[in-house]
Amino acid sequence: MLDLFYTPFAEFEFMQRALVGVIAIALGGGPVGVFLMLRRMSLTGDAMAHAILPGAAVGYLVAGLSLPAMTIGGLFAGVVVAVAAGLVSRFTALKEDASLAAFYLLSLALGVTIVSLRGSNVDLLHVLFGTVLALDDNTLLLIASISTITVLALAALYRPLVLECVDPVFLRSVSRAGTPTHLIFVGLVVMNLVGGFHALGTLLAVGMMMLPAAASRFWSNDITVMMMLSVVIGIASGLCGLLLSFHAELPAGPAIILSAGAAYVLSLLLGREGGVLWLAWPGKHLEA
Numbered sequence: 001m002l003d004l005f006y007t008p009f010a011e012f013e014f015m016q017r018a019l020v021g022v023i024a025i026a027l028g029g030g031p032v033g034v035f036l037m038l039r040r041m042s043l044t045g046d047a048m049a050h051a052i053l054p055g056a057a058v059g060y061l062v063a064g065l066s067l068p069a070m071t072i073g074g075l076f077a078g079v080v081v082a083v084a085a086g087l088v089s090r091f092t093a094l095k096e097d098a099s100l101a102a103f104y105l106l107s108l109a110l111g112v113t114i115v116s117l118r119g120s121n122v123d124l125l126h127v128l129f130g131t132v133l134a135l136d137d138n139t140l141l142l143i144a145s146i147s148t149i150t151v152l153a154l155a156a157l158y159r160p161l162v163l164e165c166v167d168p169v170f171l172r173s174v175s176r177a178g179t180p181t182h183l184i185f186v187g188l189v190v191m192n193l194v195g196g197f198h199a200l201g202t203l204l205a206v207g208m209m210m211l212p213a214a215a216s217r218f219w220s221n222d223i224t225v226m227m228m229l230s231v232v233i234g235i236a237s238g239l240c241g242l243l244l245s246f247h248a249e250l251p252a253g254p255a256i257i258l259s260a261g262a263a264y265v266l267s268l269l270l271g272r273e274g275g276v277l278w279l280a281w282p283g284k285h286l287e288a
Helices: 007-011 013-038 042-051 053-063 067-091 096-118 121-129 137-156 158-166 168-174 178-204 207-216 223-248 252-270 276-280
Strands: none
Touching: 007 013, 007 223, 013 042, 013 137, 013 158, 013 178, 013 207, 013 223, 042 053, 042 067, 042 096, 042 178, 042 207, 053 067, 053 096, 053 121, 053 178, 067 096, 067 137, 067 178, 096 121, 121 178, 137 158, 137 178, 158 168, 158 178, 168 178, 178 207, 178 252, 207 223, 207 252, 223 252, 252 276
16 A cells, blocks of 8 residues: 555655645635536636646747746736637627637637647647646746635635626616626636646647536535535545556546546535435425
C-alpha cells in the first residue's frame, strides 16, 4: 500500500508538481463550477474552454511554448469571445447558447489551424491535452495565483452570486450589482480555464471544473457545502488520476478526468440528494 500511494510522490518530483497543480486547479475551479452549474451555464464553460484556444495558439505562434504569451493570448481570446457572444445574443435574434456554440466551433478550428502552421503533432497534443506531468515553477505560480484570486473574489461576491442563481429578478430590483457580478464571474471562469489549460489542455480543462461540481450536487442542497465538496472531489480525482497514470502508464490528463467522471457516476448512483438508489428506495412518508 505504501508503494502504491506514497512512493510515486516521494521519489519523483514531477509527480509532486503535478499534485500541487491539480490541487490548485481544484481549489479555484470547483467553486466556479458550482456556480456555473447553478446558473445553468455548464456548457458555457465548455464553450469558453475552446474559446481560449486561438489566443493561446497565437501566443504559441509568436513565442513558442511561452507561459506569458500563451496565458495573455488565452485570456484575451476568452474575454473577446464572451463579450462577442453576449453582444450577438443581445442585439440579434440568436440566443446566447447558439452564439456561444458558433464562436466555440470557430475558435476550436482556428486554434488547431494556427498551431498546425508552425508546430508538430506533439505541440498540438500539448495544447489540446496539456502536460500536467511537466509543470514548472512559473506555471505552478500562475495556477496558484489564479486560484487565490478566485477564492478571494468568490468570498467578496458570494451573496450577489447566490442571489443571481436563486432569483436574478430580485437582485436587479434591489441592487445594481447584478451586471458587474456577472462580468467578474465570467472573468473568473476565463482565468480558471486558462490556468487549467496549461495543465490539462483546452479539451480537458473544463472537466476539473464541472465534474466535481456536478458530483457535489448529489450530496447536498447547500451551496457552501457543494463548493467544499467540489474542492474535495477535485483533489481526490487529481490524486487518483495521477496514481492511475503512474501505475497503469496512462496519459495523466485523461486519467484525472476519468477519475472525476468515476466520482460523478458514484455520486449519481449513491448520492443522498437525488441519487438513483435513493430515488429507487424512497423513505417512508410521514404519518399524522
